[in-house]
Amino acid sequence: xxxxxxxxxxxxxxxxxxxxxxxxxxxxxxxxxxxxxxxxxxxxxxxxxxxxxxxxxxxxxxxxxxxxxxxxxxxxxxxxxxxxxxxxxxxxxxxxxxxxxxxxxxxxxxxxxxxxxxxxxxxxxxxxxxxxxxxxxxxxxxxxxxxxxxxxxxxxxxxxxxxxxxxxxxxxxxxxxxxxxxxxxxxxxxxxxxxxxxxxxxxxxxxxxxxxxxxxxxxxxxxxxxxxxxxxxxxxxxxxxxxxxxxxxxxxxxxxxxxxxxxxxxxxxxxxxxxxxxxxxxxxxxxxxxxxxxxxxxxxxxxxxxxxxxxxxxxxxxxxxxxxxxxxxxxxxxxxxxxxxxxxxxxxxxxxxxxxxxxxxxxxxxxxxxxxxxxxxxxxxxxxxxxxxxxxxxxxxxxxxxxxxxxxxxxxxxxxxxxxxxxxxxxxxxxxxxxxxxxxxxxxxxxxxxxxxxxxxxxxxxxxxxxxxxxxxxxxxxxxxxxxxxxxxxxxxxxxxxxxxxxxxxxxxxxxxxxxxxxxxxxxxxxxxxxxxxxxxxxxxxxxxxxxxxxxxxxxxxxxxxxx
Amino acid sequence: xxxxxxxxxxxxxxxxxxxxxxxxxxxxxxxxxxxxxxxxxxxxxxxxxxxxxxxxxxxxxxxxxxxxxxxxxxxxxxxxxxxxxxxxxxxxxxxxxxxxxxxxxxxxxxxxxxxxxxxxxxxxxxxxxxxxxxxxxxxxxxxxxxxxxxxxxxxxxxxxxxxxxxxxxxxxxxxxxxxxxxxxxxxxxxxxxxxxxxxxxxxxxxxxxxxxxxxxxxx
Numbered sequence: 001x002x003x004x005x006x007x008x009x010x011x012x013x014x015x016x017x018x019x020x021x022x023x024x025x026x027x028x029x030x031x032x033x034x035x036x037x038x039x040x041x042x043x044x045x046x047x048x049x050x051x052x053x054x055x056x057x058x059x060x061x062x063x064x065x066x067x068x069x070x071x072x073x074x075x076x077x078x079x080x081x082x083x084x085x086x087x088x089x090x091x092x093x094x095x096x097x098x099x100x101x102x103x104x105x106x107x108x109x110x111x112x113x114x115x116x117x118x119x120x121x122x123x124x125x126x127x128x129x130x131x132x133x134x135x136x137x138x139x140x141x142x143x144x145x146x147x148x149x150x151x152x153x154x155x156x157x158x159x160x161x162x163x164x165x166x167x168x169x170x171x172x173x174x175x176x177x178x179x180x181x182x183x184x185x186x187x188x189x190x191x192x193x194x195x196x197x198x199x200x201x202x203x204x205x206x207x208x209x210x211x212x213x214x215x216x217x218x219x220x221x222x223x224x225x226x227x228x229x230x231x232x233x234x235x236x237x238x239x240x241x242x243x244x245x246x247x248x249x250x251x252x253x254x255x256x257x258x259x260x261x262x263x264x265x266x267x268x269x270x271x272x273x274x275x276x277x278x279x280x281x282x283x284x285x286x287x288x289x290x291x292x293x294x295x296x297x298x299x300x301x302x303x304x305x306x307x308x309x310x311x312x313x314x315x316x317x318x319x320x321x322x323x324x325x326x327x328x329x330x331x332x333x334x335x336x337x338x339x340x341x342x343x344x345x346x347x348x349x350x351x352x353x354x355x356x357x358x359x360x361x362x363x364x365x366x367x368x369x370x371x372x373x374x375x376x377x378x379x380x381x382x383x384x385x386x387x388x389x390x391x392x393x394x395x396x397x398x399x400x401x402x403x404x405x406x407x408x409x410x411x412x413x414x415x416x417x418x419x420x421x422x423x424x425x426x427x428x429x430x431x432x433x434x435x436x437x438x439x440x441x442x443x444x445x446x447x448x449x450x451x452x453x454x455x456x457x458x459x460x461x462x463x464x465x466x467x468x469x470x471x472x473x474x475x476x477x478x479x480x481x482x483x484x485x486x487x488x489x490x491x492x493x494x495x496x497x498x499x500x501x502x503x504x505x506x507x508x509x510x511x512x513x514x515x516x517x518x519x520x521x522x523x524x525x526x527x528x529x530x531x532x533x534x535x536x537x538x539x540x541x542x543x544x545x546x547x548x549x550x551x552x553x554x555x556x557x558x559x560x561x562x563x564x
Numbered sequence: 565x566x567x568x569x570x571x572x573x574x575x576x577x578x579x580x581x582x583x584x585x586x587x588x589x590x591x592x593x594x595x596x597x598x599x600x601x602x603x604x605x606x607x608x609x610x611x612x613x614x615x616x617x618x619x620x621x622x623x624x625x626x627x628x629x630x631x632x633x634x635x636x637x638x639x640x641x642x643x644x645x646x647x648x649x650x651x652x653x654x655x656x657x658x659x660x661x662x663x664x665x666x667x668x669x670x671x672x673x674x675x676x677x678x679x680x681x682x683x684x685x686x687x688x689x690x691x692x693x694x695x696x697x698x699x700x701x702x703x704x705x706x707x708x709x710x711x712x713x714x715x716x717x718x719x720x721x722x723x724x725x726x727x728x729x730x731x732x733x734x735x736x737x738x739x740x741x742x743x744x745x746x747x748x749x750x751x752x753x754x755x756x757x758x759x760x761x762x763x764x765x766x767x768x769x770x771x772x773x774x775x776x777x778x779x780x781x782x783x
Contacts, residue, residue, distance in 0.1 A: 032755075033754070033755050033756060033769060034755055034756045034757075034758065034759070036768070036769065037754075037756040037759045037762060037768075037769035037770060037771065038756075038758070038759065038771065069757065069758040070758055072758070243755055244755055274752070275668070275705045276705070276717075276751055276752075276754060277755065278767075313664075313665075314664070314665075314668055315703070315705075316664065316699075316702070316703020316704065316705045316706065317703060317704040317705040317751065317752065318702070318703055318704060319752065330664070331661065332660065332661050333659075333660040333661040333662065333663040333664055333699070334660070334699070335698055335699055335702035335703075336702065336703075351661075392757065394722075394723035394727075394757035394758070395722070395723045395726045395727060395757075396726060396727060400723075400757060400758045401758075432722065435722075436722065466722075468722050468723055468726065470726060473729075474726065479726070482722070482725055483722070486720075492702075
């Protein structure tokens with residue numbers, strides 16, 4: 001069945017609400033790759049078996065990651081008229097107790113993590129999801145509004161993650177999905193681009209380049225064909241968790257791409273996904289197939305003259321392919337070597353045609369801007385950086401997870417309020433932001449906020465939002481060696497300074513760790529980094545010495561201790 | 565272009581026939597395809613052509629040095645069915661931008677990229693073998709050697725590296741190295757940063773502790 005009008009879309013919403021609010025028990029089991037690793041699949045089969053053997057009728061939904069990575073597997077139980085209850089760290093043997101609680105209409109108090117009486121939703125703003133009819137129900141369980149990890153967050157991009165079945169397009173539609181696309185198709189492409197410019201959306205991949213200006217440049221460029229690329233090459237060795245929002249809400253990215261395609265005039269989009277993310281790949285492909293079947297993608301989208309296809313391209317496990325020109329080379333079937341810029345991809349990109357490349361999170365922001373308007377979006381965040389940011393908190397932290405906060409939130413809040421501080425009661429030594437290309441900042445987090453400019457000033461980058469917390473047992477020289485080795489392996493080998501220079505820096509650190517370091521080695525490292533940074537063609541080479549430089553600057557004592 | 569005689573193949577005979585044709589200069593390949601398949605069909609006497617039939621034809625009618633070269637390649641031939649590659653290339657197409665799709669697909673089906681598969685891809689797509697080799701070795705996903713009967717991937721992401729204070733990754737590596745049946749590769753972040761170190765065994769990800777126990781049972 002192809003949807004032709006806004007009315008058809010409304011009908012599809014009803015179908016989605018049938019499973020979201022089935023009039024019986026709905027059980028959400030987190031089933032993204034991080035959940036499965038901790039045994040969510042075993043919990044799911046125990047649940048399905050238990051329901052069957054007790055002849056209980058319930059809607060079991062395999063949802064994505066709700067961001068509570070530190071207490072997976074998570075199970076949410078939603079009984080009609082009762083608050084929704086989140087259970088954390090569920091094991092197969094806990095399932096019978098959960099099922100008994102469902103039968104008796106009660107709650108397993110010692111296992112429950114939080115209760116949700118009602119829920120806001122970024123897109124269905126005026127309709128609050130009201131779960132509980134009775135204000136005092138389950139009062140012994142903490143409300144989500146009182147839980148530090150959740151209350152400091154602002155879920156806009158992650159509005160659906162963990163609540164809907166990512167493989168069910170109707171549930172996405174029911175929660176306001178594809179409304180923005182229907183609205184956009186009635187607008188002039190220029191007006192959409194103006195909205196994105198007015199919203200001051202900045203590219204979420206790392207640089208923070210204004211996305212609207214990129215779109216405009218690509219629209220204005222001449223070419224017989226235009227391409228869009230969604231960059232999901234999260235090769236950074238700490239940011240994979242972040243990618244699970246593609247597993248949890250693939251349609252939000254897809255919707256952003258179609259709106260972008262209409263605004264820019266592109267008929268083909270490539271979603272470049274790193275390999276090894278088989279679940280994300282499978283779910284995204286299913287999202288494409290479902291959207292095509294409903295006429296939200298493919299020929300004559302929603303009855304309009306606009307047509308577009310989206311293709312998934314699986315990468316090959318190289319960090320360098322996150323660089324725009326290397327990514328293009330990879331899609332063209334070549335090895336991922338960066339090319340000289342200019343010409344920039346917006347003029348001459350994929351197959352020599354104008355190409356607009358944006359990070360996956362940037363695309364996911366687009367439906368919100370169109371649906372709610374640029375001034376709504378503009379009001380979130382700081383003066384220079386608007387909107388929210390998805391971060392992945394990992395390393396030696398009490399509560400790891402995938403979180404979303406407003407731009408401008410202080411990093412102290414992120415680490416201590418949301419993350420609960422350093423794991424095992426240890427002290428903070430440093431924090432790495434923006435992956436290996438970013439720097440490692442010292443434990444004084446005052447004045448640091450989540451936005452591009454303050455972090456840049458502090459000598460690091462926001463990057464695509466990875467934050468790795470390091471405790472006071474961490475040996476920063478070894479961390480620098482680990483990160484430098486990473487760059488040695490990931491250098492494509494095109495520019496000599498990066499290929500040879502970074503390798504030499506690595507061997508100097510090896511010598512230092514082996515106890516054969518000399519005082520002038522530290523000066524040497526500093527001096528070597530300059531030509532490497534200035535003479536390498538792409539961002540990988542330009543940032544490869546950063547781990548060493550930032551540890552030298554902030555943790556010089558660690559080096560001195562080796563040299564004696 | 566002469567018509568190839570209708571012939572049914574059995575086992576790896578078709579793959580061997582393709583290897584045989586590889587030795588023929590490209591311009592004459594179609595002509596030889598017809599002639600040679602007729603000889604093999606005759607040898608098989610109407611039945612399906614077996615591997616022995618193809619080998620016999622090579623021994624009888626192919627001159628040296630081509631004969632030794634072909635027989636050597638027959639021996640190197642892996643235990644996969646070259647027909648897989650036909651289907652894969654038909655599915656994706658032959659242009660350069662399809663190359664990685666083809667290689668991914670072959671690796672999914674066969675488990676790795678055997679040299680003869682790369683050669684077959686080169687023949688069928690017209691992409692030079694060295695280009696294919698370049699791509700297959702640049703991207704770390706692709707394996708040119710056969711993995712063990714169990715394959716383990718250990719996450720080397722920053723978070724897993726930092727939180728792995730007991731050196732589990734190293735212990736797992738040692739365990740794998742001691743076992744012939746298990747092969748291992750290191751990967752970038754798998755997105756399971758709370759499982760440090762995250763370890764994938766035969767397609768499913770486990771927490772480090774659990775993975776270590778499981779690997780002990782595999783070996």
